[in-house]
Amino acid sequence: MLLRTKLFGTTYEFATLTELLAKANEQKSGDEQAGIAAGTVAERVAARHVLAEVPLWVLRENPVVPYDDDEVTRAIDDAVNETIYAEIKNWTVGELREWILSNHTTSDMIRRVSNALTGEMVAAVTKLMSTLDLVLGGRKIRVVTHCNNTMGLAGTLASRNQPNHPTDSVDGIRASTYEGLSFGSGDSVIGINPSDDTPGSVGRLLQMTKDVIDRWEIPTQNCVLAHVTTQMECLRKGDPAGLIFQSLAGSQKAMESFGVSVGLMDEAHALAKKYCWTPGPNYMYFETGQGSALSADANFGADQLVLEARIYSLAKRWDPYQVNTVVGFIGPEYLYDAKQIMRAGLEDHFMGKLTGIQMGCDVCYTNHAKADQNDLEALEVLFASAGGSFIMGVPMGDDAMLSYQSSAYHDIASLRQALELRPLPEFECWMEELGLWRNGKLTDKAGDASFFLSR
The missing domain is CATH 1.10.220.70 (lyase)
Known part of the structure; x- marks a missing residue:
């Protein structure tokens, strides 16, 4: 041609x-x-x-x-x-x-x-x-999934409660989890990036988060974002995982750089369906990001948008509960400034929805990127307007373990108020029962983590 x-x-x-x-x-x-x-x-x-x-x-x-x-x-x-x-x-x-x-x-x-x-x-x-085409196109595509609650319904915006800790302190993570819950963050998942990828440490975090979910009867799921092989070992020995996570890439060589293959992910999906404590039918959580294949010298001359789109087409194979692009995490070598990060976040959301999967966004940037908190908040508004499913919730928006800037616990509260959005329905009912939410808004009890220590 x-x-x-x-x-x-x-x-x-x-x-x-x-x-x-x-x-x-x-x-x-x-x-x-x-x-x-x-x-x-x-x-x-x-x-x-x-x-x-x-x-x-x-x-x-x-x-x-x-x-x-x-x-x-x-x-x-x-x-x-x-x-x-x-x-x-x-x-x-x-x-x-x-x-x-x-x-x-x-x-x-x-x-x-x-x-x-x-x-x-x-x-x-x-x-x-x-940009406006991406907002319009993404907003009109509705993808609904279910794990322990329902993601993707019109008028909702969820938040992953991301209480990372530099030493995986169980007490520190529990305290951060409570803070996030008090703001309404956690309906997507209580998901921890561990600093220690061993089965013992990951298992402790899975058990602690499951205990919190059980103690407070929270309609959500837990996940520790270790390598998928570590999570598979935890499942086999009986640790309670609600979702199984892995980062994916758009070529076989790039997948191999992550230590995974299509066959391994098939096995992980089968284990999740067999052993996850959640009812499903969607059990997988994937993260992506433009530039991952190039960083692994595995892009084969293709641009990073094409390689990103291929990830979504692959992810669909495992019918995930949620997928998010960690849009600014790889750094300015791949997305130089706020303009490029904003464009990529909207592109990724639209491509994921067009592929037929549930899409969220870690609206983030590294500290050496040409971006700031105002840029981050602008993308949050654009993403939510485009019908995005979930964002991250990090204490004060500053991840103490991964050392990057992301959306804060209180950002989800502000976005819901500004754009008249609600938590996931099961989670909203739970917040109302606890007195954290009334008539579509947070109550005066919200934002105080000690709420969970006084009952």
């Missing part, structure tokens, strides 16, 4: 679809580092003009990593619904964009078509979207 156009008297030609996709991407420092970004704004516009005319079947038949060479590509392609694909394969990328944004296209219609899309298709249409 000839990938060429003439723009303002200059002819632009792209040698491969991988090159075309990369040069159609919004400016990202990671793509520039890889030497694959458009050299000028005009070249980026020309690439998008060409990309808009590419049929979807061309993208399926030319994945950025060949089918025979990569198990991620195989897992994605083998899952395509051939009946639905036959209906849409001759659509161009531009036609897919217009269809998604049409007033006549419903969430159910998009969810059906998502079963015929590959990561390359999802990334391609995302590159043609403006």
Whole structure:
């Protein structure tokens, strides 16, 4: 296929679809580092003009990593619904964009078509979207999941209670958990990033958080975000895990850099269904982030947006309860400043929803990025407006263990109030029973962790 156009008297030609996709991407420092970004704004516009005319079947038949060479590509392609694909394969990328944004296209219609899309298709249409397009497109797609409570219903915004501690102190983590709960953070999950990845330490944290959930009859789930093999060992020895976590990547080589494979994740999913204490049917929690494949030298010349979209297509295999992009965590080498971080957060949310999975966002940045707390809060508002499912809750927004800046416990309270959103329904009822929530708002008891020590 000839990938060429003439723009303002200059002819632009792209040698491969991988090159075309990369040069159609919004400016990202990671793509520039890889030497694959458009050299000028005009070249980026020309690439998008060409990309808009590419049929979807061309993208399926030319994945950025060949089918025979990569198990991620195989897992994605083998899952395509051939009946639905036959209906849409001759659509161009531009036609897919217009269809998604049409007033006549419903969430159910998009969810059906998502079963015929590959990561390359999802990334391609995302590159043609403006910021407002991403908000509108993401908001109209509804994905509902259930573990111990229900995620994704209209009018709700959840929060992961993330009480990390630099030494995995059980008492310190419990205190932070109570603080988060008092603000209404924790309906997504009580999820801890451990500093010690051993089964013994992870098991202690799982037991403590399960004790808190049982003691207060909290409609949520627990998770310790250790490597999946550690969590699998904990499950086998009887430790109480509500969700099983793993970071994923968009190519087999990048997955291997994380110490995982499709087969291993199949095994983990089967164990979760067998041993997690939660009723399900969704048991998995995945995290992603643009730039992970490039950081592992495993991007195969593809841009970071395409590799990110491929993660979502892979994650769908395990029917996750929740997925979130840790959007600014990898650093300015991949997303240089607040503008790039904001764009990536909205792209990732839209791509995940278009793929058919539940999407949240760790609205965050590292301390050497060109961003600040006001930028973080602006993305929170955009993300919530786009129908995002959940954000993080970190004490004062400053993670003491991971040393990065994220959304605070009190941010979820402010967003719910500003945008008239509610906690997940089961969690809202629980907060009302405890007197932390009345008539759609926090009560005067909220925000005081000692509430949980005085009863």
